[in-house]
Amino acid sequence: xxxNIFVIGLLNGCIYALLAAGFSLMFSxxxxxxxxxxxxxxxxxxxxxxxxxSMGIHPLIAAPAAVIxxxxxxxxxxxxxxxxxxxxxxxxxxxxxxxGLILQKIVSLQNLxxxxxxxxxxxxxxxxxxxxxxxxFLCLVVVVVVLLGLWFFLxxxxxxxxxxxxxxxxxxxxxxxxxxxxxxxLVTAVSVGVAAIAGVVVSPLYALEPTMWMSHLLVxxxxxxxxxxxxxxxxIITAFIIAFTETxxxxxxxxxxxxxxxxxxxxxxxxxxxxxxxxxxxxxEE
Amino acid sequence: xxxxxCVVAIIISMITLSGISxxxxxxxxxxxxxxxxxIKIGVIGPMAMRTGAHMMISAxxxxxxxxxxxxxxxxxxxxxxxxxxIDSNExxxxxxxxxxxxxxxxxxxxxxxxxxxxxxxxxxIQEIAADNEIIYIxxxxxxxxxxxxxxxxxxxRYKFCFTTASAAATAxxxxxxxxxxxxxxAVKATGVxxxxxxxxxxxxxxxxxxxxxxxxxxxxxxxxxxxxxxxxNQATDLRAETAALKTSQPxxxxxxxxxxxxxxxxxxxxxxxxxxxxGGSPASSLFPGQxxxxxxxxxxxQSIATKISENNVQFYNEFLKRSNxxxxxxxxxxxxxxLLKAVQLTASLEADPIIxxxxxxxxxxxxxxxxxxxxxxxxxxxxxxxxVYGVQKLPGGKQAIVWPTKKTAVEPHPLVIPEWMKKSWKKx
Numbered sequence: 001x002x003x004n005i006f007v008i009g010l011l012n013g014c015i016y017a018l019l020a021a022g023f024s025l026m027f028s029x030x031x032x033x034x035x036x037x038x039x040x041x042x043x044x045x046x047x048x049x050x051x052x053x054s055m056g057i058h059p060l061i062a063a064p065a066a067v068i069x070x071x072x073x074x075x076x077x078x079x080x081x082x083x084x085x086x087x088x089x090x091x092x093x094x095x096x097x098x099x100g101l102i103l104q105k106i107v108s109l110q111n112l113x114x115x116x117x118x119x120x121x122x123x124x125x126x127x128x129x130x131x132x133x134x135x136x137f138l139c140l141v142v143v144v145v146v147l148l149g150l151w152f153f154l155x156x157x158x159x160x161x162x163x164x165x166x167x168x169x170x171x172x173x174x175x176x177x178x179x180x181x182x183x184x185x186l187v188t189a190v191s192v193g194v195a196a197i198a199g200v201v202v203s204p205l206y207a208l209e210p211t212m213w214m215s216h217l218l219v220x221x222x223x224x225x226x227x228x229x230x231x232x233x234x235x236i237i238t239a240f241i242i243a244f245t246e247t248x249x250x251x252x253x254x255x256x257x258x259x260x261x262x263x264x265x266x267x268x269x270x271x272x273x274x275x276x277x278x279x280x281x282x283x284x285e286e
Numbered sequence: 287x288x289x290x291x292c293v294v295a296i297i298i299s300m301i302t303l304s305g306i307s308x309x310x311x312x313x314x315x316x317x318x319x320x321x322x323x324x325i326k327i328g329v330i331g332p333m334a335m336r337t338g339a340h341m342m343i344s345a346x347x348x349x350x351x352x353x354x355x356x357x358x359x360x361x362x363x364x365x366x367x368x369x370x371x372i373d374s375n376e377x378x379x380x381x382x383x384x385x386x387x388x389x390x391x392x393x394x395x396x397x398x399x400x401x402x403x404x405x406x407x408x409x410x411i412q413e414i415a416a417d418n419e420i421i422y423i424x425x426x427x428x429x430x431x432x433x434x435x436x437x438x439x440x441x442x443r444y445k446f447c448f449t450t451a452s453a454a455a456t457a458x459x460x461x462x463x464x465x466x467x468x469x470x471x472a473v474k475a476t477g478v479x480x481x482x483x484x485x486x487x488x489x490x491x492x493x494x495x496x497x498x499x500x501x502x503x504x505x506x507x508x509x510x511x512x513x514x515x516x517x518x519n520q521a522t523d524l525r526a527e528t529a530a531l532k533t534s535q536p537x538x539x540x541x542x543x544x545x546x547x548x549x550x551x552x553x554x555x556x557x558x559x560x561x562x563x564x565g566g567s568p569a570s571s572l573f574p575g576q577x578x579x580x581x582x583x584x585x586x587x588q589s590i591a592t593k594i595s596e597n598n599v600q601f602y603n604e605f606l607k608r609s610n611x612x613x614x615x616x617x618x619x620x621x622x623x624x625l626l627k628a629v630q631l632t633a634s635l636e637a638d639p640i641i642x643x644x645x646x647x648x649x650x651x652x653x654x655x656x657x658x659x660x661x662x663x664x665x666x667x668x669x670x671x672x673x674v675y676g677v678q679k680l681p682g683g684k685q686a687i688v689w690p691t692k693k694t695a696v697e698p699h700p701l702v703i704p705e706w707m708k709k710s711w712k713k714x
Binding site: 001004007105108109114116124130131133206207208209210211212215246247251255256258 | 334336518520521522523525526527547550558559
């Protein structure tokens with residue numbers, strides 16, 4: 001049982017961590033709550049499916065192509081829809097939700113309601129006594145590499161340092177000559193790119209469904225609020241806590257499997273009642 | 287000031303639009319048709335989903351023979367038939383089904399309505415059809431409770447409502463119990479004294495009702511329930527459930543799913559190679575390449591390649607061609623074909639003679655010959671025809687009807703259990 005919880009929760013945790021890292025990054029730099037974030041994740045999974053299954057493109061070409069397409073779409077929406085209303089957080093939330101729904105409808109119009117993506121590699125093995133597929137390991141490796149890449153980008157590169165500077169103090173960063181507009185574009189591309197990679201790598205493990213982004217948005221919001229808005233470290237740690245909690249609910253209360261999200265939300269509310277800023281909250285009044 | 291003007295302008299526009307709709311309504315003449323005008327059938331369903339797409343394909347097949355013959359003769363002139371696609375969006379928001387039905391009647395001026403999947407959606411479409419005296423044949427899987435209730439309460443108002451559904455919700459449970467019992471008998475024949483059953487039933491109203499019943503019946507029939515799992519129908523990942531299921535070492539997995547959960551269930555069960563026969567309605571069997579080998583699924587004859595009725599194999603082959611090899615998840619063929627046949631027989635679009643004809647004639651449905659009972663418009667199959675069968679998926683994509691075990695319109699096959707499963711059970 002514990003092995004099951006560990007193995008299954010680990011991958012879900014990695015996926016949530018990847019999404020939460022991107023979401024937190026966007027929030028901490030651009031100061032926007034982009035509710036379309038998981039819709040980009042869903043859209044990249046469908047793009048990958050369309051390119052591989054419908055157009056017959058090799059997965060190694062289709063995967064980066066899907067990520068690039070989704071990044072370009074997100075930049076379009078960022079500049080022409082979100083940026084003009086950036087000052088009003090409510091408008092940003094409503095418009096980003098509308099973007100998510102537009103992406104969902106685009107997928108629905110293609111009659112792609114429920115879809116399965118074939119595994120990139122076939123086969124399976126026992127890990128801690130649990131049967132797991134090679135595709136699972138591939139996803140795990142890609143997710144860990146992307147997370148490490150994100151950490152490297154933010155801590156060791158010039159642009160990464162600039163992004164962090166803006167997230168910590170945008171006025172001082174501006175005085176130091178960092179172009180905020182460019183930084184926001186870069187952050188949008190990086191964070192949505194991370195979500196798009198997550199979408200592509202998990203697509204063979206999930207059944208694709210146009211509304212899947214909504215349930216993941218709920219979990220993602222729980223992760224980032226629970227971890228502390230704007231804290232990437234908090235989001236990543238919380239992602240694993242939530243993933244292991246969800247898996248435990250299914251395995252320990254089988255007849256309550258459909259309650260997995262509700263249990264997570266209840267857990268989050270309880271934590272927030274004790275620590276309103278979340279576990280690693282860094283957000284302060286500006 | 288400008289804001290107020292905008293608000294006033296919006297209100298005036300809304301009132302004007304409502305007025306136009308109302309005028310459209312009053313001008314609507316359901317039973318009259320001009321020379322050369324088409325007979326319009328509104329097909330209402332979740333059009334953004336596979337279900338809606340299947341509804342349109344099957345309805346199209348139902349009208350083709352009439353259009354190929356130049357149309358149907360009414361008052362001395364021939365009229366072609368046109369399908370109007372109406373999105374009910376019922377899986378997301380049932381209220382949209384009402385909007386869709388209103389639009390079909392008042393904007394598109396349809397003469398008949400067919401479609402609807404969920405009980406709730408069918409109920410609201412029935413109300414709108416009754417209000418407007420439009421004949422509506424629902425295509426839901428089971429006869430909705432409201433269907434009977436309405437006709438019992440006020441036959442004159444609801445006489446316009448028919449269904450192609452073959453059975454009440456309780457019959458679904460009967461079929462599932464029959465299928466699992468057939469599997470259990472085959473499992474016992476391999477030397478397993480008390481077959482272990484894992485129940486994976488999606489959280490839904492039907493699932494809630496069935497699970498209580500199956501738990502009692504399976505236990506009474508000498509099976510052991512090793513666990514019940516209740517994921518959401520919308521789940522896109524069931525790795526936790528399937529891993530737990532494997533740990534429970536079942537001989538039989540009773541599955542009841544629709545939606546994305548059904549699809550991913552098939553994939554993840556196959557990946558884990560669980561030595562158990564899956565039975566029930568796992569949904570995945572209806573998707574090309576996703577069926578679980580040796581699973582026994584409850585299916586209607588429209589999804590079975592074996593000859594059962596006059597129409598089913600021809601329909602099956604033609605549907606697969608048009609749906610990119612997907613098995614038909616919902617069938618609007620019967621509804622469209624019955625309506626047009628009734629129009630042809632009465633040479634009229636008047637509701638009353640068509641209703642009378644629907645109530646009295648024998649109809650050649652895909653599942654076989656059937657009649658409507660005049661009181662509640664329930665379907666009654668004739669001559670040993672049945673609406674559903676238990677179909678085992680054998681290697682190579684072959685299908686074998688294994689339930690009912692007694693001869694009906696078709697001879698049943700013995701259920702096959704693969705050797706690797708038998709060996710695995712001996713080690714347990």
